[in-house]
Amino acid sequence: MEVIRERVLSDLSKSFFNKAKLFATGPRLRKEGRAPYFYLLRWLAAGKEWTLNVADAIKKNSEHRGSVGQIVDKGYLADHISKNPDLQDVIHFDPRTRELSIEDPKFFYYVKNLLWSKFCEQVGYRSVEFDSRYDYALSFAGSDREVAEGLFKFLSERELSVFYDVNEQHRILAASVEDYLAPIYRSEAxxxxxxxGSEYPKRIWTKFESEQFKERFGQNAVIPIWFSDAPPGIHDETVKYGGLTLDRGKPLGEELERIGLLLCKKIEEYKESSKALEPSG
Known part of the structure; x- marks a missing residue:
């Protein structure tokens, strides 16, 4: 039976591998990202039915809320399927009900029996296992919200998981703000x-946040972004660590793209090194 099964899957692969790959990588393969399309296909295949309620799946897999929620809420998932007739032959997504369903029984059998670790490498991801809830957590003074929001949008559109307070306000409601924020800055990113910026040392919440992550400087886990109009002083401890400078004299969009691309490269190499350290077998 195992030999027959392997032959069937080999035959099905000729018809369905490229379609599964096209869906799993999304509009563009982002090795630094959290592979949200890959996980949707994996969750869909793991179920007994041919359908997946994406909202329910996100609740059950909250660590993927940021990345998977992003492609659903912003219409990227629906757009990806609508622009690819090959996907429409096998997968359907209803944005109103957020139901993702497989249309072809042979395709369902194929993805149901995929070896996901092998498929992950075949489609171009080094790894889709993550050791943290967020890739990055942003700490900033309210006066620099424009910078924070722009950086959040840049990184999240590249399928990274980023903690940005406005994006989670509804979850913070009625909760102890300190209890909610502390673990994010201590270890969850x-x-x-x-x-x-110039206001960072003066604000209550930035003082609180920096207290949570100050020990992480020695763990190579904090990236300072100095503003050109508020350069660090000679006794500023952050200058001991590698960081970046945001030039206020240049267009903000260009500066955010430059910094964002470097952060993407950083997280990609971090994931590569983390994968290399995993035990084999």
Whole structure:
């Protein structure tokens, strides 16, 4: 039976591998990202039915809320399917009900029996296992919200998971703000990005946040972003660590893209090194 099964899957692969790959990588393969399309296909295949309620799946897999929620809420998932007739032959998504369903029984059998670790590498991802809830957590003074929001949008559109307070306000409601924020800056983000504008040292919440992550400087987990109009002083401890400078004299969009691309490269190499350290077998 195992030999027959392998032959069937080999035959089905000729028809369905490229379609599964097209869906799993999304409009563009982003090796630094959290592979939201890959996970949707994996969750869909893991179920007994041919349908997946995406909203329910996100609730059950909250660590993927940021990345999967992004492609659903902003219409990227629906757009990806609508622009690819090959996908429409096998997968349907209803934005109103948020139901993702497989239309072809042979395709369902194929993805149901995929070896996901092998498929992950075949489609171009080094790894889709993550050791943190967020890739980055942003720490900033309210006066620099424009910078924080622009950086959040840039990184999240590249399928990274980023903690940005406005994006989670509804979850913070009625909760102890300190209890909610403290673990994010202490350990739940792979890196903390501190946007060190002129108001950063003066604000209550930035003082609180920096208290949570100050020990992580020695763990190479904090990335300072110095503003050109508020350069660090000679006794500023952050200058001991590698960071970036945001030039206020240049267009903000260009500066955010430059910094954002470097942060994407950083997280991609971090994931590569983390994968290399995993035990084999």
């Amino acid at each position: 792979s890196f903390v990005v501190a946007l060190l």
